[in-house]
Amino acid sequence: MKELHIIAVVYAKAGREEELCAHLSAVVAPSQNEEGNLRYELLRDQDNPLRFVFVEQWSDAALQQKHHVEGKHIQEFQAHAADAVEKVEVYRLDRIA
Template structure:
């Protein structure tokens, strides 16, 4: 296995920033408990309250894939939670640490 890093930027629909913020915060604690999670942090853009950024560090790409496709907290976010408040995913980067 090799470490897997990912950066994700989500942009809230106009007027739904607080709703998306709350929904994203709700997935942080359970995500940190997911098998293979080494780091799971949520940030808000200081210049734009509609933009939220996740920085994630996983033990492997497989662990991140399981988190994203098989966990109840992510399923809830996508089906009943805050996904409807997302206007767009601005980027999803998979990263390699070089230093």
């Protein structure tokens, strides 16, 4: 199995950044407890309060995909908070050094 590193950048719609922050924060603990999760952190950009960054590390891509597709906390976020998101950028990374 090959570890997977993910950087996910989530931008809030203007005026909805605090709402989005609360919803994003709610997915952290359940995600950290999922099988295969090695690291799951939520950060906020000091220069742009609309920009949130997830730093993730998974033991393998299949378990990350299961988290993303089947995680009840992710499904709940999609159902109740996705409209506060302006855009998302996801980078799936391999460690090289």
